Amino acid sequence: MANLLRAARPQLPQRWSAACLLAAALGGCAAPTPQRYAGERPVLDLQTYFNGRLLAHGMFQDRLGRVRQRFVVEMHASWQGTQGVLDERFTYSDGTQQRRIWRLTDLGGGRYEGRADDVVGVATGQAAGNALNWRYTLQLPVDGRVWEVQLDDWMFLIDERTMLNRATMSKWGIRLGEVTLSFTRLQP
Secondary structure, eight states, X not given: OHHHHHHHSOOXXXXXXXXXXXXXXXXXXXXXXXXXXXXXXXOOOHHHHSSEEEEEEEEEEETTSOXXXXXXXXXXXXXXXXXXXXXXXXXXXXXXXXXXXXXXXXXXXXXXXXXXXXXXXXXXXXXXXXXXXXXXXXXXXXTTEEEEXXXXXXXXXXXXXXXXXXEEEEETTEEEEEEEEXXXXXXX
């Protein structure tokens, strides 16, 4: 394996190799923040977008990019002041169903908290511009056991009805795969 890697590596002068490695290392450490999207429009306001009926279509891809599961989510959302409820009903491509009820709190300043029965502790979110970044630990049933996996969840509002969502799932810092969703707000 090492010979294959050596053979595939382009022969660059030593100073270029070191510079490329340093640039790659620094680039990998620069994770995006929601503030990066502060100037993007339309502005994502969770109380406005997650209010009423929504429909989402999604898939889970493993770390090799293989689609492992497809699903549809029917959602009903409502807010009373700064407190919101997002009732999600999942139907997976294998016919199984799941329900998750999020209890959301708008903390102001684009900051949010969320709780659900299968979320460990509190999900934290930060919104800016058209983006929201959620981070949380989810209890995920796998082969008769429950794994605690971390999600780094990014949502981007495209227009008043459409939002795209991409979440990276990991355990012990190892990337397991990605969840991709397309949300649509339904007309009342």
